[in-house]
Amino acid sequence: MANDASSLATTEVTRAVAPPRSARWLAVPLLAALLGAPFYLDTYYLHAIIISMIFLLPAHGLNLIVGYTGMLSLAQGAFFGIGAYVSALMAVHFGTPFYVNFALAGAVTALIALPLGIPALRLRTYSFVMCTLGFVVIGEAVVKNWVSLTRGDMGVSGVPNPLLSFGGTGFSVTTITGYYYLYLVVALAMTGLFYALIASPAGRCMIAIRDNETLAESLGISTWSYKLLVFTISAAFAGFGGSLYAHYLTTVSPLTFQMYYSTTILIIVLGGGAGTIRGVVVGSVVFVAISEALRVAPESRMIIYGFVLLVLVFWQPKGLAPLFDRGLALLRMGRR
Amino acid sequence: MGELVIEQMVNGIIAGSVYALVAAGMTMIFGVLRAINFAHGEYYMLGTFSAWFVITRLDVPYIAAIALAIVITVAIAAVVGRLVMQRLVTAPFQSGVLATLGLSLILQNAIILSFGGTYKIFPGGWLEPVMFLDISLAEQRIVIVAATIVVFMALEFMVRRTRMGKAIRAVSQNTECCQVNGIDVERVVLGTFMLGTGLAALSGVLTGPINVTIYGGMGEAITLKTFAVIVMGGMGNVRGTLLAGWLLGIAESFVAGFIGLQYRDAVGFVILIAILMIRPTGFFSLKARF
Numbered sequence: 001m002a003n004d005a006s007s008l009a010t011t012e013v014t015r016a017v018a019p020p021r022s023a024r025w026l027a028v029p030l031l032a033a034l035l036g037a038p039f040y041l042d043t044y045y046l047h048a049i050i051i052s053m054i055f056l057l058p059a060h061g062l063n064l065i066v067g068y069t070g071m072l073s074l075a076q077g078a079f080f081g082i083g084a085y086v087s088a089l090m091a092v093h094f095g096t097p098f099y100v101n102f103a104l105a106g107a108v109t110a111l112i113a114l115p116l117g118i119p120a121l122r123l124r125t126y127s128f129v130m131c132t133l134g135f136v137v138i139g140e141a142v143v144k145n146w147v148s149l150t151r152g153d154m155g156v157s158g159v160p161n162p163l164l165s166f167g168g169t170g171f172s173v174t175t176i177t178g179y180y181y182l183y184l185v186v187a188l189a190m191t192g193l194f195y196a197l198i199a200s201p202a203g204r205c206m207i208a209i210r211d212n213e214t215l216a217e218s219l220g221i222s223t224w225s226y227k228l229l230v231f232t233i234s235a236a237f238a239g240f241g242g243s244l245y246a247h248y249l250t251t252v253s254p255l256t257f258q259m260y261y262s263t264t265i266l267i268i269v270l271g272g273g274a275g276t277i278r279g280v281v282v283g284s285v286v287f288v289a290i291s292e293a294l295r296v297a298p299e300s301r302m303i304i305y306g307f308v309l310l311v312l313v314f315w316q317p318k319g320l321a322p323l324f325d326r327g328l329a330l331l332r333m334g335r336r
Numbered sequence: 337m338g339e340l341v342i343e344q345m346v347n348g349i350i351a352g353s354v355y356a357l358v359a360a361g362m363t364m365i366f367g368v369l370r371a372i373n374f375a376h377g378e379y380y381m382l383g384t385f386s387a388w389f390v391i392t393r394l395d396v397p398y399i400a401a402i403a404l405a406i407v408i409t410v411a412i413a414a415v416v417g418r419l420v421m422q423r424l425v426t427a428p429f430q431s432g433v434l435a436t437l438g439l440s441l442i443l444q445n446a447i448i449l450s451f452g453g454t455y456k457i458f459p460g461g462w463l464e465p466v467m468f469l470d471i472s473l474a475e476q477r478i479v480i481v482a483a484t485i486v487v488f489m490a491l492e493f494m495v496r497r498t499r500m501g502k503a504i505r506a507v508s509q510n511t512e513c514c515q516v517n518g519i520d521v522e523r524v525v526l527g528t529f530m531l532g533t534g535l536a537a538l539s540g541v542l543t544g545p546i547n548v549t550i551y552g553g554m555g556e557a558i559t560l561k562t563f564a565v566i567v568m569g570g571m572g573n574v575r576g577t578l579l580a581g582w583l584l585g586i587a588e589s590f591v592a593g594f595i596g597l598q599y600r601d602a603v604g605f606v607i608l609i610a611i612l613m614i615r616p617t618g619f620f621s622l623k624a625r626f
Contacts, residue, residue: 072430119613125429126372127612130563134605137560141602259556263441270434299453302445309438313431314423 038177052289053187054244059268061237067275070210075132077262078139079235083242088156088252098162102243109239117231140257155253273321344589352585353484357539359565361532367508367572371432375440377559382409383537398460409537417529422522448552461545564604
């Protein structure tokens with residue numbers, strides 16, 4: 001059982017921890033290209049990249065569950081929504097600075113996820129999938145009906161622009177370029193944090209659980225606490241993403257709990273390649289930024305996502321990551 | 337008060353019959369494939385849309401539309417079954433979740449793209465009121481309950497007595513053994529899938545006149561409720577599904593009537609999670625079948 005759970009993730013531990021060497025020389029020009037983007041890209045394309053950075057955070061979270069512990073969760077959409085509401089309500093009612101909202105969004109979401117994870121993680125395979133789907137439906141019902149807090153179906157609108165204040169001075173991010181740099185910093189920092197987590201001893205324990213849960217348990221790894229930790233951390237990542245979402249779109253409504261969000265996050269992780277960081281980054285660029293930039297209608301995008309899922313299941317179970325690596329290897333050979 | 341209770345019970349049984357019809361197919365498909373069909377509600381939607389299409393565009397009477405809707409849906413399901421479902425026989429559980437999730441996205445959005453995302457009015461049906469237990473009900477509602485009981489009796493007979501039914505039960509118990517014994521597992525899977533989607537389509541056409549408005553995304557809500565029903569009934573247990581469907585319908589109807597309509601759609605998932613925690617084999621199975 002433990003082995004089939006890993007069929008969608010890479011099994012080689014070393015590859016999962018460190019990106020292949022071919023990716024490293026690419027990092028510098030890529031970073032330069034990202035930093036310079038506002039100077040040569042149209043605002044619409046900046047918008048597309050911002051949206052993909054928003055989705056990158058919950059995708060990192062799901063990647064931790066799917067790629068590093070081998071469980072399949074659909075609850076990311078719910079935690080994303082909760083994070084968005086926490087951030088929006090804080091900003092609207094208390095006018096707190098962005099980093100406070102951002103941190104609280106993650107913390108509150110993690111606090112909600114922890115007690116939910118305790119019963120849910122006793123379940124396996126499809127029971128766990130259905131249970132996590134249940135969290136999304138129940139989350140939507142709560143948000144719709146707790147009108148005194150969330151304003152129900154009307155949602156919370158007029159979320160202020162992200163306020164950055166240090167000591168006495170403060171300024172709001174209002175331009176799209178400002179948003180781009182703020183979110184780029186956040187996305188890079190969170191990706192770095194994720195990398196640190198995976199490379200840590202705890203990360204190795206998670207990989208051990210994915211590859212063989214029984215063996216991991218017999219080696220003295222407390223699999224149950226690690227799974228709960230993974231579930232909670234992944235929810236916090238989704239909450240962080242929700243915070244970015246609330247501040248960028250400036251409105252939050254129960255629509256955030258639609259299946260659309262959970263599905264998009266799932267596609268990014270599985271389509272990019274579960275169990276790899278670069279896979280998720282590539283996935284968010286390909287499935288969100290490019291489709292946003294090409295202005296694909298939502299319905300057509302969903303149909304494409306559907307076919308992508310079928311292709312992934314039957315022909316390319318490791319997602320785009322192996323193709324990406326092969327492309328890089330070819331590039332490197334061409335350079336020599 | 338008493339009258340209100342009876343009214344909620346009757347409404348619950350009607351709604352529950354719809355769930356049970358859809359869930360019967362899902363639970364049988366789970367039995368033979370060990371896969372949760374996330375796209376099952378889409379066949380309910382396809383059934384309703386096919387009927388709507390033949391009634392409004394081709395001017396077919398409602399009774400013929402019922403048959404046509406089932407034929408159209410099962411034809412689509414045959415293609416899907418051949419290309420996707422049969423491949424899932426040997427696949428791990430995630431493949432089933434992801435492939436059917438993909439199918440659900442494709443079917444739902446293809447319908448929205450071809451017919452537009454707006455709500456449509458479903459014409460036809462038998463809406464004359466009749467009195468039943470001092471409650472005035474549209475004939476259509478009685479037809480739904482009657483059809484459900486007939487379908488479940490037929491299913492019970494098929495599963496127990498016919499060759500196809502025995503093959504379905506055998507595959508549900510042990511796929512490898514069936515392959516060794518010369519049962520064509522892929523054919524059984526395809527047959528079960530077509531039967532299950534046909535039932536979902538029947539449920540869709542029969543509820544069309546009651547729901548009145550139809551739209552491309554309507555299948556998703558039904559899929560979600562069906563999960564609760566199949567878990568309550570015990571996954572793979574056809575008889576338990578009918579009781580579970582009615583139970584969910586009644587529970588929803590009481591919550592809607594006495595607590596608040598807006599909480600209705602969460603009832604199923606609260607029950608689902610509770611059962612997964614406390615009694616994962618369902619209410620109506622004596623022992624775990626899987």
